[in-house]
Amino acid sequence: MPRIFVATLGTETNTFASFPTGLGQFRNYVWSEDGIARVAPSHTSAPARHWVRRAQEAGWEVVEGLHARARPSGIVTRGAYEFMRDRILAQLAAAGPVDAVVLNLHGAMVAEGYDDCEADLVTRIRGIAGPRACIAAMLDPHAHIDHVLVGAADIIVILKTYPHVDYVERAEEVFGLVERTLAGEARPVTALFDCRSMGIFPLTRAGPMPGFMQALRAAEGRDGILSLSLNHGFPWADVPQAGAKMLAIADGDMALAERAAREFGLRFYDSRAEAALPFTPFEAAIAEARAGGDRPLLLADVADQTGSGAPGDTTHILRALIAAGIRRAAIAVFFDPLAVGICHDAGVGARFTMRIGGKYEPHSGPCLDAEAEVVFLGRDARQSQHTGGDSVLLGDVAVVRVEGIEILMSNRRIGVFVPELFLDHGITIADKQVLVLKNLYKHTDVFAPLVRRQLYVAAPGTSNPDWHELPFRRIPRPIWPLDPDPLGRDAAAAGARP
Ligand SMILES: [Zn+2]
Numbered sequence: 001m002p003r004i005f006v007a008t009l010g011t012e013t014n015t016f017a018s019f020p021t022g023l024g025q026f027r028n029y030v031w032s033e034d035g036i037a038r039v040a041p042s043h044t045s046a047p048a049r050h051w052v053r054r055a056q057e058a059g060w061e062v063v064e065g066l067h068a069r070a071r072p073s074g075i076v077t078r079g080a081y082e083f084m085r086d087r088i089l090a091q092l093a094a095a096g097p098v099d100a101v102v103l104n105l106h107g108a109m110v111a112e113g114y115d116d117c118e119a120d121l122v123t124r125i126r127g128i129a130g131p132r133a134c135i136a137a138m139l140d141p142h143a144h145i146d147h148v149l150v151g152a153a154d155i156i157v158i159l160k161t162y163p164h165v166d167y168v169e170r171a172e173e174v175f176g177l178v179e180r181t182l183a184g185e186a187r188p189v190t191a192l193f194d195c196r197s198m199g200i201f202p203l204t205r206a207g208p209m210p211g212f213m214q215a216l217r218a219a220e221g222r223d224g225i226l227s228l229s230l231n232h233g234f235p236w237a238d239v240p241q242a243g244a245k246m247l248a249i250a251d252g253d254m255a256l257a258e259r260a261a262r263e264f265g266l267r268f269y270d271s272r273a274e275a276a277l278p279f280t281p282f283e284a285a286i287a288e289a290r291a292g293g294d295r296p297l298l299l300a301d302v303a304d305q306t307g308s309g310a311p312g313d314t315t316h317i318l319r320a321l322i323a324a325g326i327r328r329a330a331i332a333v334f335f336d337p338l339a340v341g342i343c344h345d346a347g348v349g350a351r352f353t354m355r356i357g358g359k360y361e362p363h364s365g366p367c368l369d370a371e372a373e374v375v376f377l378g379r380d381a382r383q384s385q386h387t388g389g390d391s392v393l394l395g396d397v398a399v400v401r402v403e404g405i406e407i408l409m410s411n412r413r414i415g416v417f418v419p420e421l422f423l424d425h426g427i428t429i430a431d432k433q434v435l436v437l438k439n440l441y442k443h444t445d446v447f448a449p450l451v452r453r454q455l456y457v458a459a460p461g462t463s464n465p466d467w468h469e470l471p472f473r474r475i476p477r478p479i480w481p482l483d484p485d486p487l488g489r490d491a492a493a494a495g496a497r498p
Contacts, residue, residue, distance in 0.1 A: 441456070
């Protein structure tokens with residue numbers, strides 16, 4: 001019977017964020033040295049949970065290593081990364097010979113001294129597990145991948161949804177490939193094609209991406225292609241491995257893998273401009289908010305989304321709404337533990353001059369001092385996940401009303417998954433002129449029926465989506481859109497036109 005080793009390690013590192021990610025941020029989010037069963041069900045624990053269950057059902061022997069995840073944040077401290085890495089390596093070494101190592105990674109962890117933690121980890125795992133072990137990793141599409149990781153792993157599968165909802169489906173894809181490899185029924189070889197592009201590429205927007213993903217799925221399992229994955233890349237990281245990449249796994253045929261990676265990679269490249277999420281300049285977004293409409297306008301405060309490592313406490317949009325005279329508005333989620341604590345002391349109904357936001361890090365920018373009324377308080381509040389499953393901890397919350405605008409604050413850095421987040425905390429949606437979410441894209445589909453339009457706003461902040469404004473120094477060049485046509489395809493296409 002096969003023996004497999006299962007572990008989880010990941011975060012999404014925003015190298016522009018000012019605050020480091022220490023061990024505490026892993027211990028406070030997902031942490032178990034005692035099996036994934038001890039971790040609350042969520043999308044971050046779902047893959048390992050699935051693998052352990054499937055392996056046990058198949059009668060395999062399962063050894064579990066560390067399971068650790070942190071919310072997106074700044075660069076991981078060297079001590080934290082090395083501690084977790086060495087823990088996993090020691091657990092693997094102690095396990096003795098294994099047939100497979102199956103890892104739930106994110107793929108965008110950057111630590112002090114390590115641009116690509118996953119490549120470092122998997123290379124060292126290969127050194128312990130040996131050349132014959134099957135090493136498989138599951139990644140988020142907002143990852144950094146180069147030949148080092150591809151060379152160290154046998155199987156890499158990336159989520160095929162964005163918003164991400166296919167954690168279990170992809171975990172099963174990984175398990176199936178491992179199962180076939182161990183049985184001698186498949187011999188996975190992987191090719192990587194560099195699409196030389198960066199941006200945010202949602203898969204549920206009208207445009208080329210739904211069709212692209214459909215074609216990609218249709219090509220899997222046929223003519224020797226085992227698996228196809230598009231890595232979108234995580235653009236708020238200044239690392240040499242950055243950028244969109246196409247990954248193809250073929251059955252024993254490297255030339256076939258290379259052809260497939262190139263074919264799909266070029267197809268993505270040719271549609272990159274249409275596929276990329278458009279961002280709305282800050283002033284234009286506020287002008288549209290002022291215009292009003294029959295249903296709320298949804299503004300995604302992209303630059304301050306905690307989901308990509310921003311603090312979640314900037315006041316730029318809040319201040320602009322007040323200045324524009326907009327009163328029927330709601331904002332979530334403001335990360336402000338100090339303000340939440342003060343509100344809990346004061347109680348519902350209290351009115352006082354309050355300092356809101358602008359506290360956590362230099363990108364937090366100016367705070368807002370304003371007359372506030374506490375309208376709702378909650379302890380250990382929870383939020384449903386857009387992926388289903390158990391709710392996740394939101395923390396202690398307070399809703400304050402400032403100039404008519406309702407602000408949902410929490411003592412945990414977290415984004416908005418579902419509209420119920422507002423309703424559960426006494427904030428109505430239908431009567432609002434504007435809703436502001438400190439999110440990027442994950443809310444888009446679930447909020448679509450409730451709002452008249454959604455804009456992705458380029459306000460100031462850590463995760464500013466104006467790529468030309470970010471102080472990149474180490475990403476590979478040329479890369480689109482900083483360079484117009486890195487693969488030289490646009491000129492050829494234009495020349496081919498009659
Ligand atoms: Zn992602």
